Amino acid sequence: MSRRRRIVLTGGGTAGHVMPHLAILSELRKSNFDVVYIGSGGIEKELAVKHGIPFHQISTGKLRRYFSLQNFLDVFRIVVGFFEAFVLMLRLRPAVIFSKGGFVAVPVTLAAWMCGVPVVTHESDYSPGLANKIIGPFSKKILYTFPETQKYLGSGKAILVGSPVRPDLFSGDVETGRSYCGFSDKKPILLVMGGSQGAQRINDALRDVLPDLLSKFNIVHLTGKGKSINVSSPGYRGFEFVGEQLKDIFAASELVVSRAGANSIFELLALNKPMLLIPLEIGSRGDQILNANSFEAKGWASQLKESTITPAKFQESIFKLAESANDIKDAQQTANVASVPSKIVQILLEAAGQS
Numbered sequence: 057m058s059r060r061r062r063i064v065l066t067g068g069g070t071a072g073h074v075m076p077h078l079a080i081l082s083e084l085r086k087s088n089f090d091v092v093y094i095g096s097g098g099i100e101k102e103l104a105v106k107h108g109i110p111f112h113q114i115s116t117g118k119l120r121r122y123f124s125l126q127n128f129l130d131v132f133r134i135v136v137g138f139f140e141a142f143v144l145m146l147r148l149r150p151a152v153i154f155s156k157g158g159f160v161a162v163p164v165t166l167a168a169w170m171c172g173v174p175v176v177t178h179e180s181d182y183s184p185g186l187a188n189k190i191i192g193p194f195s196k197k198i199l200y201t202f203p204e205t206q207k208y209l210g211s212g213k214a215i216l217v218g219s220p221v222r223p224d225l226f227s228g229d230v231e232t233g234r235s236y237c238g239f240s241d242k243k244p245i246l247l248v249m250g251g252s253q254g255a256q257r258i259n260d261a262l263r264d265v266l267p268d269l270l271s272k273f274n275i276v277h278l279t280g281k282g283k284s285i286n287v288s289s290p291g292y293r294g295f296e297f298v299g300e301q302l303k304d305i306f307a308a309s310e311l312v313v314s315r316a317g318a319n320s321i322f323e324l325l326a327l328n329k330p331m332l333l334i335p336l337e338i339g340s341r342g343d344q345i346l347n348a349n350s351f352e353a354k355g356w357a358s359q360l361k362e363s364t365i366t367p368a369k370f371q372e373s374i375f376k377l378a379e380s381a382n383d384i385k386d387a388q389q390t391a392n393v394a395s396v397p398s399k400i401v402q403i404l405l406e407a408a409g410q411s
Contacts, residue, residue, distance in 0.1 A: 061408045062090040062148060064173075065109070066164040067156030068100035068116075072319050076156055076178060078107060079220035083401040089408075094144060096160045112148075114140040116160040134163055141167035151408035152176060154400075155195070157188045169194040174407040178400070180219055180318035182346035184208050196407055199400060201318055202350055215403065218396040219322035225303045226327070233308030236301050237293040239274045246374065247309035249278035255315060257365055258334055259285055262313075264367035266292065269374065276305055311377055316344035316359075321351060326393040330381040331357045332373055334365070355387030 063084060067073035077093075084091050093104040096116045104111045115136040141164045153168045153175045155161040165175050177195040179188050182202045192198055198209055201219045239245065246269065250258045262269075262277060263285050269275060270291040277294040279285065285294060298305060312324055316335035324331050333351060335344035351357040358380065360373045377384075 060088050060090045061151040061405075062092065063404060063408065064144075064148060064150040064153045064164070064168070065091065065093045065104075065156075066095060066153060066161045067158045068095040068098050068160045069158035071099050071103070072180065072317050073156045073158040073161075074100045074103045075222065075319050076180065076220045077154070078103065079222045080397040080400050081107060081109070082223060083397045084404070087401050087405060089401075089404075092148060092150070094141060094160075094164050098160075100160070112144055114144070114160070114163065116163065134159075137163035138167055142170060145171040145173060152404055154178070154404055155188075155191055156180070157185050157191065159187055162187055162190055165191045165194050176404055176407050178217075179205060179209075180322075181205075181343040182318075182350055183341075183343055185341070185343070197403055199403065201322065202347070204350060217399045217403070218393055219318055220396045220400060221323050221326040221393060223397070225306060225323055228303035228305075228307030228327075230304075230308045233301070233304035233306070236304055237274070237276050237308070239291070239293070239308075241274070241291075243272070243274045243291065244310040244378075245276060245308050246273040246311045246313070247276045247278070247305060248313040249320075250280055250315055255280065255334070255336075257362060258313065258370075261365050261367050261370035263287070265371040268371055272375075272378075273311075276309065311374070311381060313374065313377075316348040316351070318343075318347055321347060321357065322393060325351075325356055325388055325391055328385055328388050330377055330384040332377045333357045333359045334362050335359070337362045354390075355384060356391065357384065 065077045092110045094112045094114060095101060097113050101111050101113060115133045145167050150173055153173055155165050155175060155177045168175050174196040175194060176197045177188055177191050178199040180201050182205055198214045199217045200209060200214060203216055206214055248262055259279055266287060270289055274291045278298060279294050279296055281296050306327055312329045312331045314320055314331055314333060316333040333348040335348040348359045352359045358377050
């Protein structure tokens with residue numbers, strides 16, 4: 057057996073910075089990596105512990121693109137986090153760091169660079185986030201998801217790999233999903249989801265046109281925590297959050313309405329699901345808009361701008377999605393996403409071998 061190498065995973069702030077780590081976890085373990093995680097006390101700690109990954113917490117501050125007095129305090133926290141990460145580098149002695157961005161990854165990456173530990177960074181979105189812009193110069197390799205992203209990165213150390221998809225999503229069962237939602241008839245299932253936090257405008261539009269949609273679909277609605285809507289119908293099932301059963305709901309769903317976070321839409325692409333994307337606009341740097349534009353241009357999805365949502369337009373867009381579903385599924389077949397985890401782990405093995 058080859059000798060074990062330690063890899064430090066880092067990234068956090070949202071589930072989107074953590075799920076790609078979990079998507080390659082099985083491949084990392086098969087490749088004899090000793091996996092640990094350095095992050096904040098946020099969602100990454102919860103998910104890492106749940107999946108049996110030893111977790112080390114450091115101080116961190118949020119990176120903002122706008123003026124805020126909070127920035128001054130957060131600079132101090134980032135400096136403290138750097139020294140904490142530096143001590144962890146000396147203690148853990150990792151062979152390689154795999155960073156998914158987010159504010160907590162900055163001090164970890166800088167500490168690794170100071171200690172001579174190679175860093176491999178992955179950018180999920182069409183355009184790099186602020187954290188990855190800072191991390192990039194200190195990285196040995198920068199992996200990216202969208203072909204169009206290369207124009208932001210140059211060609212020196214950037215590698216197109218795509219987005220890793222959790223292997224368990226491919227094991228979903230249609231009948232289990234229908235049963236879990238309580239659907240006994242054979243109407244097609246429409247899945248409406250607004251990300252881990254939900255999306256109020258999507259929820260409101262759905263509620264207003266629900267009777268018309270229920271005449272054609274069974275509807276599964278992932279509302280987000282604290283955002284459930286009061287609906288009593290055998291054709292509607294709402295959840296604030298779904299865990300292990302999500303793979304079965306995905307399998308049973310024939311159409312999906314979703315935000316345009318990179319991880320989610322690449323999962324739906326891998327599962328060959330026709331999707332209507334409603335990218336987040338307000339309070340966003342615009343990454344979801346670029347993600348949705350890219351998918352729409354390739355014929356992998358249709359799109360509805362959040363700023364233009366009305367109940368009537370929302371319903372019309374779903375009916376049009378149903379009409380074009382077969383064309384979208386055919387176009388999605390041109391995407392090759394199955395081998396992404398193994399590609400990423402091979403690059404990590406090469407980087408670790410050079411440490």
